[in-house]
Amino acid sequence: EVQLVESGGGLVKPGGSLRLSCAASGLSSSSFAMNWVRQAPGKGLEWVASISGSGSFIFYADSVKGRFTISRDNAKTSLYLQMSSLRVEDTAVYYCASEWGSHPAGDFEYWGQGTLVTVSS
Amino acid sequence: YELTQPSSVSVSPGQTARITCSGDGLTKKYARWLQQKPGQAPLLVIHKDTERPSGIPERFSGSSSGTTVTLTISGAQVEDEADYYCYSTTDNVAVVFGGGTKLTVL
Numbered sequence: 001e002v003q004l005v006e007s008g009g010g011l012v013k014p015g016g017s018l019r020l021s022c023a024a025s026g027l028s029s030s031s032f033a034m035n036w037v038r039q040a041p042g043k044g045l046e047w048v049a050s051i052s053g054s055g056s057f058i059f060y061a062d063s064v065k066g067r068f069t070i071s072r073d074n075a076k077t078s079l080y081l082q083m084s085s086l087r088v089e090d091t092a093v094y095y096c097a098s099e100w101g102s103h104p105a106g107d108f109e110y111w112g113q114g115t116l117v118t119v120s121s
Numbered sequence: 122y123e124l125t126q127p128s129s130v131s132v133s134p135g136q137t138a139r140i141t142c143s144g145d146g147l148t149k150k151y152a153r154w155l156q157q158k159p160g161q162a163p164l165l166v167i168h169k170d171t172e173r174p175s176g177i178p179e180r181f182s183g184s185s186s187g188t189t190v191t192l193t194i195s196g197a198q199v200e201d202e203a204d205y206y207c208y209s210t211t212d213n214v215a216v217v218f219g220g221g222t223k224l225t226v227l
Binding site: 035037044045046047050059061095097104105106107108109111112113114 | 151153155157161162163164165168174206208209210213214215216217218219220221
């Protein structure tokens, strides 16, 4: 059974930094593209970033480009999101989602339960 | 690139629910549909416009015509009450979500 478990969320002040992790089990995470998707409280879904199975291809939403960095450690079957220069509008539940292909294509097959990031002074 | 969905759809149990999603990019890129129940992570119910992942009930189907894709739930059940999101990709691999549709089955 595939499981994705996010961690690292919490309360941070505007301008601060936070690192999210997503631990994958039940799949060979190095074979699959991975994504971060967020959802502000009471709002819809917003794609944040994608990374290919090898880590060679990375894509970001314009809203986080230059502030967030997606990475992965295939030996640990883990995905990360380093977030810096955080803004109040980054407050959201952050989900990791895996795809069934090695290159990002938007096929979000498996999802974690999410971790809440709150940016507030 | 925007995807437009109705904010809400309401049907009685056993009726057919149809949720539309419109966007110019849908003529070139596949659409997918996610179901999200309160407090839960999203679940992929349709991909490649019309294909149903394994484990998704047959009452869920997708169709496409021009710039509009449609999620159809035939014989909607109370447990199908949820938010439904369409989404697609752009040429540079960005992912775009529709605003979501709240389906009420009552």
